[in-house]
Amino acid sequence: MNERTGFTEELVERAPVVFFRRSAALDRITYISPNSDRVLGYPPFEIEATAGFWDGRVHEEDLRWYQRGLETLTDGEQTEGEYRFVRRGGVPIWLHCIEYAERDGAGALLGTLGYATDVTDRMTVLAVLRGAHAEMKGLNSDLTEARDAAETANRAKSEFLTGMSHEIRTPLNAILGYAQLLAMAGLGGEQREGVDEILKGGRHLLSLVGEVLDIARIEAGSLPLSMEPVSVQEICDECVALVRPLAWDNQLTITGPAVDDNRFLMADRQRVKQVLLNLLSNAIKYNRPRGSVELEVETEDGHVTINVVDTGMGIPRDKMAALFKPFERLGAEQTDIEGTGLGLALSRRLAEAMKGRITVSSRPGRGSTFSVRLEIVDAPAKTSTRARRPRAQGSHRELPERRIIYVEDNLSNLKLVERILERRPSIELHAALQGRLGLDLIRQHQPDLVLLDLNLADIDGLQVLDGLKAEPGTAAIPVVVISADATDKRVEQLRAAGARDYLTKPLDVARFLMVLDGILWPAGVEDVRQRPG
Incomplete structure (x- = not known):
């Protein structure tokens, strides 16, 4: 006890x-x-x-x-x-x-x-944990606010860039449109040189707008990519063929690779082509007279590497870090070599978006090598050839008459299309300056084609398109949208709503006429079917 x-x-x-x-x-x-x-x-x-x-x-x-x-x-x-x-x-x-x-x-x-x-020890630990929890909650709140602010800024940036693109493309439509018509008019001497300078400056500005928008889309994660097996030989041959005239103008030799037909890389065909064309153009522009540009292909560790090798002046080591910065031209802006300073920055971002990368090696005085590395994939079971859009053949004066209604509230754009269509005398063009008036005219005249702007004074162009597709009497009439809104989302939206094609301002006159020819005379001059009434 x-x-x-x-x-x-x-x-x-x-x-x-x-x-x-x-x-x-x-x-x-x-x-x-x-x-x-x-x-x-x-x-x-x-x-x-x-x-x-x-x-x-x-x-x-x-x-x-x-x-x-x-x-x-x-x-x-x-x-x-x-x-x-x-x-x-x-x-x-x-x-x-x-x-x-x-x-x-x-x-x-x-x-x-x-x-x-x-229980002092336990309460002390609890106090620390509560403090940490409160701090973490505060950090989460700060992060949420920062994320929301970033998303708001991103949306504002996207809206600004989209608006900027629209505001620049609209006047460029008149500048480049009329310049293309003048270039087709057979001018000579100083007049032709002046027109060429207008076209060069306008296209440079258009390229700058497009590259800025692409970079913004990539940064926002909204750049659509159509990933598919792409033939290495086809894409290399196509790019070399496109830049060969530029190489000849600069007294350079350019050679492409001899590639195994069965090698394919995984990429968006148009975007990888954009990357290679940019690298090849740079290799030509920054080369020395009578130099050379080579395209080489290597395969290793499940990847294809396409090397663009030039014999230019090379890049000093201390400038390599700035090479891929937007608007950085490493002093080339003080020369007569054209460029926006965005090409390499955009190319690197495009390669990374396609799960690849771009690297560079250079020897000052000897030249540079830019390498694009992308995933290799098996050859598809069957590849299809890309069909060319049919074009009208023979004299345009022999073509059957067709009627177009253009719904557009901008007189400058309307006059430009009128001038372009002077090259198609068999087209009868009618204009509607408002969306509702356009709907009435289309119902009344039953045209063979409708050209449609989106930013109309009274109603949105999409409402016009929806109205046409909702009525049995107008649903089959093809509609081609002409707009300064070049965003992929808008293009997809209009195509899904029933637009036959979507052309962005400023108009490429040759492409505009090709699209019209393909819709109005799909079988060329042999198509002699007449419009009723």
């Missing part, structure tokens, strides 16, 4: 727990275990001698909650909670307290029995 008692006393002495009894009035501790000095900082006689001693040591911020707990014991059986108790010297500790009511046979309160455990 003595051994058991001794064990219990030692356990109580060492534990971070004090046991106590409270008076019936709940204002005095009538008994507390001997270890109170160690746990609470006060010996038992000091605590037991003074009424209100315990209450006076409860932290002022927790006192109201503590008193509410005691009040529950007047008619309740138990109270439990955590509060701070101020030790001698003013240092608070956290106590987890449980008290039970003692009652006589009649239910009258005799006092309480309770125990208090020092």
